[in-house]
Amino acid sequence: MNAITSYAHIKHNTVTVNGTVVFKSASSVSIHEFLLESYKFLAMNYPKFHKMDVQCKLAIIATEFALRETALLTENDLAKIAIVFSNHASSLDTDKAYQNSISDKSNYFPSPAIFVYTLPNITIGELAIRHKITGENAFFVCEKFDPALLINYCESLYLNGIDAVIAGWVEAETNNDEAFIFLSESQRNTNKNAIFKPLNQTTLTELYNLT
């Protein structure tokens, strides 16, 4: 049976994993500092992290927290792991940064390092590169967190031969940054910390609203 095996929710400088707060920064701390503190807390060694935009960092950190509670990466074929993300405003946070760099004739400084992040699915690209995941991937732009959309897509992926899915909502938005990442797998994994919740809309809605 397909199950949700772990999830992580980042909101208001707080990381909740499988229902428990595992890391927190003071609310006065900026999102950049919070993400850096999370990176250090996780003792990650991934220099590429530091060049990413906020949305990618949110996704990388939230997924990292969730992955540590499962054996998803080691017990599934990397070509059969899918990534499905969604949000409301695509890549708006970085779009604004890039627009600011080209909209003023006297202060024109377009940078390829920023432009790269003006697509929402770059978030998926960063995650795929980080973990060498080569399965199917999709990014949906929708009004709000949509459990039906994500559950339907996961089910469709499982019907098409995918073994595990990293899915959720990730949005960089000033003072309202959020990442909700859930992992789902088609078979029980051996990590004792993994949870086994049914992969359905009711459960997903509950987990999302819990924190």
Next chain:
Amino acid sequence: MSQKVYITGLGMISAIGNNVPECFLSLSQSKTGIGKIQYLTTRYKDEFLAGEIKLSNAELADLVGDQNPALNRNSYIAMLAAKEAVLNSGIDTKDGLRTGVISSTTVAGMSKTELYYKDLFKNDEHLDVLDTHDCGDSTERIADYIGNVDYVTTISTACSSAANAIMLGCRMIKHGHLDRVVVGGVDALSKFTFNGFNTLMILDREWCRPFDENRKGLNLGEGAAFVVIEGENALNHRKGKALAELIGYANTNDAYHLTASSPEGFGATLAIQQALALSGLKPTDIDYINMHGTGTPNNDLSESKATVAVFGNQVPKFSSTKAFTGHTLAAAASIEAVISVLSLQNSMIFPNLNFNTPIAETGLIPETTLVHTPLNVILSNSFGFGGNCSSLLFKKA
């Protein structure tokens, strides 16, 4: 076994024509739509060529028949192409069957937002423009324009977006969620896009030369294309006519680099192989490949290598049609889906323009003139930033 899915309607607006018959005429006359920039206001007007739709925003508004001042170029062209596809298919969205709209875009309303960007910080005069900025806006407008739509969603996965919209639509029919779906993509040109691609240094200042050893980069284009896909049950129910069958699709991630394909075309190879596996066909069953072929040094070499990896020394006839339309980003895969169906219907391979010298490393030679030949199965590739790789397979109906 799940039901078959057919393409039953085509709609397209691009640099080579404002509708499918016009686009077909340009393709069959080897007439490119790429030229000097006439409509977009940009500092790069005289520096780069572009595949622009040859209509002003006012002319587009007239064609659509909606003078709402907040509407943007993205919505206009999406509405026109989607409407053409629906009319072409002959479906009646009021007949009680379930209809979906799955669209895709990367820049969304940027072409208009960027004009008022600085003013928006000063006053609220152009605030309504922001209502139409989001990626989902043009999709909602297509749905309203068509009417009686049961499901709407928007995908944004860079230059393979429309392929993924087509794939999702097909699955939703196969899994019984919908009876038919209007699927495709749209991207209007914006200064934002020009600046960005120039920053990445992957634009050619002359006409792009896909698969040529001396290619320098891509030409940006704009466009919208939609196809109506229907399950065989819905199609038989209304006694409609199939234009082609969608027999295979796959999406993978190259997991290599954010804006470049892996040198060996790893993700592309996987996508082509998985699409073939789903269709149950062998590589030798493919009659023609409509390549992604953007004209960038990186893409064309990587795609050539993936092609060799899958087809060995029996590479089918192939061409890239980007030198007609320019690279239309989120719309590219649906524009090329329409072109693939036109190829199947008319037994024609449209040429890879501007090609002279094969890439030394692979030696692959595309079709450079219009070829009349019976075609049964066509493979169409689309690859995007973020490592997103998609392949689609179309079969003659």
